[in-house]
Amino acid sequence: MGSISTSRGAVPHRRDHRIDALRGVALLMMCIDHIPQDVLNRFTMRNVGFADAAEVFVLLAGYASWLAYGRAFGRKQPVMSVLARIGRRCWQLYVFQMVMVVVCISTIRIWRHFWPVPVDFLEPELAHGLDSAWRVLSLQALPGNLNILPLYIVLLLGFAPLYALLRGVGTPVVLGVSGAVWLLVNLDPRLNFPNWLDPDGWYFDPLAWQFLFVLGVCGARLAGRHDGSLPRSRVLAGVCGLYLVFSFVQSFPWTDWGFADLRPVGMAVPDKMILAPWRLLDVLALFYLVQSSPRATVLAGTRGGQLMALFGRHSLEIFTAGTLVDLYGRLVLTSFGTGWVMQVVVNVVGFVVLLWVARNRERARAAARRPAAPKPDGLPAHAPLCGN
Template sequence: MAQSVLHRDPRVDFFRGAAFIIILIAHIPSNWVAQWIPARFGFSDATEMFVFMSGFAAGIAFGGTYRTAGFWLGTARIYFRAWQVYVANLLLFFFVLVLMLAANAWLYADTDYVTQLALNYFLDDTGRALLGLFSMTYVPNFFDILPMYIVVLLMVPVFMALSRIHPLAGYAGCLVLYAANYVFIFELPAEVSPDRDFRAWFFNPFAWQLLFFTGFAMSMGYLKLPRFRWWLAALCLALIAVGVVYSRYGLWSWSDTLSDLRGQLVDLRCQNWRGDGADRCYFWTKSNLDVVRILHFLAIAYLVVWALKGRERVLTMGWAQPILQCGRQSLPVFMFSMILSRVYNVLMDQTERTTWEEIAFNVVAVANLIAIAYLLGWLKSNPWRPHKPARTPAPEAQGQAQGGARWGNAVPAPGSAE
């Protein structure tokens, strides 16, 4: 047991790292390379991968604390992590705002970068916006992922309390909350200006919590990975194929039959089941985590996990090390991916933005993100301290080993998956 916890599960780090790289590319406006990210060929995208892996990693990082130190210390650790993410969100906002102000002041471009991010209100009504920013009632769209993550983290103690009644009670509660969100549409305000129309958080935490806790429950061993079945694999492949056909590139338009079928599906999904006159298509957006997006992501995850079963070492080879390093430094790398997306948008606007120029800028941006990840890893290793012999893993590692083993043979080191 002790030996297994000395190694990180490469799948956790690899897919988190891949998600951060995709997020970087996807958040550069008018980016030609972004046309070729996985999101353009299916229903789900890197957000689903990020949220699921965050839940799985949280189960590994905090599950052992709940099991060995008790409910209240586990909850304290969760709240401390939520506080860290809260501070990170504020730092990200102010850093990006200052960068955009500097770009407007010092660089030539036709774009007003503050307006592009819809941050004018913060400058026009700073007092009210500042209160909204700190209370998370003012959430500009570019800064909407971390607030959702904070709220979901705050749900972990409730999940764990229910799981003490029955291992599946917590996850059942998540399903009930997801269904209730469809019926009642719980929304958190993202605008504080009385002169503006109501706008909800883009990522509704009451919907996205389901994917987070799917990963969390699998990590804790409450949910089991379905056994490999050819018929199930065929269903997954079929759903993925449908996602490709009905992707944004409109392959469905090549066939009248596919076009008609698509129209029928849209009508079905937008049907007003409640009969209250509301536009039910709202529910099927990304904001409320369309059930089709969940199924599409789980189909991909099922095939990938079984394809890598017994072959996990391929993700530890040299070619994968930069991606793994990005995944190991989760929160700061995510923040830098968002920052770099704005920096390289500004830099690309100083050029003609030809296809080759955009490809080159994307390569350099990803290289920068990887370099930052390695720098962060080096700093976290405390290179200024004398080397000490490795210590025996803490008792908490046993709880983490139990969680990580649900998904593979190797497990992240204690506390490193946060």
């Protein structure tokens, strides 16, 4: 993602590797979290805080949407051109969603002819067969682990109206209305989009999660006025740090690790479907500390940070490949055991696959941006050549 310069058109945009690196880390954690038997998921974000990688992904989706489309509107590009870009992106998300659905259902159908498949793999759409296909195609039926891209599509379709409201009535009003809708859903979780496969509705309730997306958009606007970083406040950073410490102590699986339970408060796990306040505050605190910290900028520039940024720059392809890695990892560990050999095989092969996808996409992007070489005899690159 590019950071926004302090003066319009005067300073060239610099790519903000913090956003890419943070998104890359979130994508890898999402991949690990979706393989329950993987020992690595004991070390992911969800074990040290209320929120997990999904909240980071959606917040950064809002942030990136402003950088990709909000700035385009602001530069007075033709409205229809920007809307067309948004439409193409939504269509791309939809196509990737359908590819994942087809591959996942086909894989499970084939796999269970050779090895037993636990009941949790047998999503209801398998039992209904092709009768439910149109529901899946129309996003009325969202299979498990395949529910975040539909949320992204809905949120992105609302970006143009959101931009118009931000320009028309201002940020405080938009945040107030968006926050009020989120609060209303938390008070009445029945307010949700229908899901034919789940009577409770969409696993990520769009009416609640839109608030996180809007906060990401507004965060990008604010950072754009401060050379790409959120304004640094020691007091606010201290509050965020203290909250994350509380979140860690409250969320860490003490007893699973053989420790005494040190949680200071007895409370249920905050509801993810409606984006409970504890989860929202957790991801916002983390994001503020990263996006306001010069040290985070330095870390994002290291070799490890650049590797994570490589994954983050190609989030859709990495998410899709990671979802399929999740599926095959779960099937392999379920069918052939969860010993150390299989753990190493699943994690190493999965990481290599994701790295291969990221590097190939990076090479394709570099090739697309490379200026075309001049044709022989001084002809310009775009001039047609005679003959075959």
